[in-house]
Amino acid sequence: MNFLLILTLISIIVRSRQENASMDPCNDFYDYVCTNDTRSITKLNFASLFDDREILKPNISFPNNGTYIALDQILEPDRLMKWYMTVKSLDTATVDLEYFFETHYEYISKKNDSEKFSFAVETLENVNLTLTNIFYNSLYANIKVLNQLNLPAAEENKFLHHISNLLKNNTIEEIWSSSLSNKSKKVLDEELNNSKVFFGLLDYNNVTMLEETKLVYETEYYRLKSLLSSDDLDTEIAEKILRLGAIDTATKYLAKRIPGYEPEFLFSAFASNMENEAFKHNSAIYAGIVTRSDLQQPMLAIADTVSVLAHELMHFVYPSGTELLTPNVTKAAKKCTQDEVKRMGDSDVVKPIDGWFSKKVTHEDLANIMGLRMVMKMVARKSASEEQLKNALETLLSGLCIQGKPKNSILPHHHPFEISINTAVRQYPLFSSLYGCRLGDRMFAEAEQFCKPLGGEVNLEDYKIKNDTEDIGGFFTYIMDTANAFNFSFRN
Numbered sequence: 001m002n003f004l005l006i007l008t009l010i011s012i013i014v015r016s017r018q019e020n021a022s023m024d025p026c027n028d029f030y031d032y033v034c035t036n037d038t039r040s041i042t043k044l045n046f047a048s049l050f051d052d053r054e055i056l057k058p059n060i061s062f063p064n065n066g067t068y069i070a071l072d073q074i075l076e077p078d079r080l081m082k083w084y085m086t087v088k089s090l091d092t093a094t095v096d097l098e099y100f101f102e103t104h105y106e107y108i109s110k111k112n113d114s115e116k117f118s119f120a121v122e123t124l125e126n127v128n129l130t131l132t133n134i135f136y137n138s139l140y141a142n143i144k145v146l147n148q149l150n151l152p153a154a155e156e157n158k159f160l161h162h163i164s165n166l167l168k169n170n171t172i173e174e175i176w177s178s179s180l181s182n183k184s185k186k187v188l189d190e191e192l193n194n195s196k197v198f199f200g201l202l203d204y205n206n207v208t209m210l211e212e213t214k215l216v217y218e219t220e221y222y223r224l225k226s227l228l229s230s231d232d233l234d235t236e237i238a239e240k241i242l243r244l245g246a247i248d249t250a251t252k253y254l255a256k257r258i259p260g261y262e263p264e265f266l267f268s269a270f271a272s273n274m275e276n277e278a279f280k281h282n283s284a285i286y287a288g289i290v291t292r293s294d295l296q297q298p299m300l301a302i303a304d305t306v307s308v309l310a311h312e313l314m315h316f317v318y319p320s321g322t323e324l325l326t327p328n329v330t331k332a333a334k335k336c337t338q339d340e341v342k343r344m345g346d347s348d349v350v351k352p353i354d355g356w357f358s359k360k361v362t363h364e365d366l367a368n369i370m371g372l373r374m375v376m377k378m379v380a381r382k383s384a385s386e387e388q389l390k391n392a393l394e395t396l397l398s399g400l401c402i403q404g405k406p407k408n409s410i411l412p413h414h415h416p417f418e419i420s421i422n423t424a425v426r427q428y429p430l431f432s433s434l435y436g437c438r439l440g441d442r443m444f445a446e447a448e449q450f451c452k453p454l455g456g457e458v459n460l461e462d463y464k465i466k467n468d469t470e471d472i473g474g475f476f477t478y479i480m481d482t483a484n485a486f487n488f489s490f491r492n
């Protein structure tokens with residue numbers, strides 16, 4: 001055999017070993033589940049949110065009699081600043097929370113409106129003109145996508161809100177059974193109770209309402225434009241301020257149609273509908289999963305929703321409520337989580353690119369660990385066998401598999417998704433016993449390696465099936481039965 005042939009053979013053997021290893025749940029649970037991903041996600045056609053789409057002229061004109069207003073009369077400095085921050089927050093690759101805090105504190109230190117306006121104009125330099133068009137683009141894209149998807153029209157999707165209330169109540173239960181102080185428990189209980197959830201493209205998905213909002217935007221844009229002199233109109237800053245002014249009016253209009261949510265929240269929600277995102281903004285959670293799911297496989301799409309909601313609910317603790325925990329609890333939980341994430345990242349066959357790890361985003365991994373643990377406790381209460389526990393875990397993961405991107409791609413403000421998910425699975429206390437993983441296996445965590453996000457000990461009994469549980473076919477059968485009871489479907 002010649003040398004090259006030997007090398008080739010060796011590399012084939014090594015590769016097939018690696019491939020086999022990756023199919024082992026004890027080595028890489030994400031790969032184990034996601035290599036069997038059979039979902040076919042609808043390709044939607046819509047223009048990019050990051051285009052400079054021309055703002056259509058409404059059928060109404062605004063003649064000017066020759067008197068103009070100054071630029072600082074278009075929008076009050078506070079609102080200008082607020083919309084700058086909201087638009088800038090969509091530029092996720094370039095900014096982090098610290099930037100917003102610093103900019104906010106600098107802004108509020110300004111003495112009067114004129115200083116505030118100058119500062120706001122200065123910061124507007126940091127956002128490009130195209131980004132200020134994002135709300136208009138997103139209205140346009142939402143209308144296009146809703147027309148393609150043919151989703152059932154709803155103001156509030158009854159089934160999904162039922163599921164989110166279930167998860168919310170379980171989160172509150174987690175808080176009450178933790179070792180937090182009574183005072184902290186009460187604060188979190190109240191915040192969670194008052195929180196609201198918005199399901200992108202499934203709540204308030206009336207196309208006519210969005211068309212009307214788009215017209216409000218166009219009308220306001222051209223009305224404001226007619227108030228400015230041609231010298232002002234020649235500047236880029238005027239164009240940015242006009243667009244933010246139109247956003248201000250259009251989102252206020254939308255907030256009247258969709259009561260209970262702040263205009264900034266609705267802005268981010270409609271902009272996120274195309275981006276497969278979820279986020280928590282103050283006391284409201286946005287969950288948008290429709291455009292990344294296979295709606296022909298509703299169980300997996302709902303499983304995705306369940307994971308996403310559990311994650312967002314845990315953000316009420318990490319990072320929003322960390323001051324309600326004792327510093328030694330949060331310090332130990334963060335250190336434990338960072339060690340776990342690093343271990344999973346450094347031992348993955350697919351190496352993430354250098355510099356992938358950041359302590360600053362630990363709260364995202366904590367939310368994954370806490371969210372999965374909570375859901376698996378709920379699963380245990382609806383399961384009559386270990387097989388049903390495993391099925392539910394695999395269903396949850398199957399709803400989350402990423403398609404069309406290399407494994408361990410860099411995500412802004414998160415660790416690579418696959419690493420964070422495997423960390424959460426490794427931290428699910430029953431995982432190794434369910435799958436027969438042993439000391440030395442990558443996915444095997446020893447009891448002392450279990451992180452304790454809320455302090456207190458991990459109680460294995462919470463995760464085990466209860467002997468008196470009636471066999472209803474497992475957690476997701478129960479969820480789908482509930483969907484049927486609500487007449488829920490992703491199709492009209």
Ligand SMILES: [Zn+2]
Nearest residue numbers: 311315364367
């Ligand atoms: Zn998050």
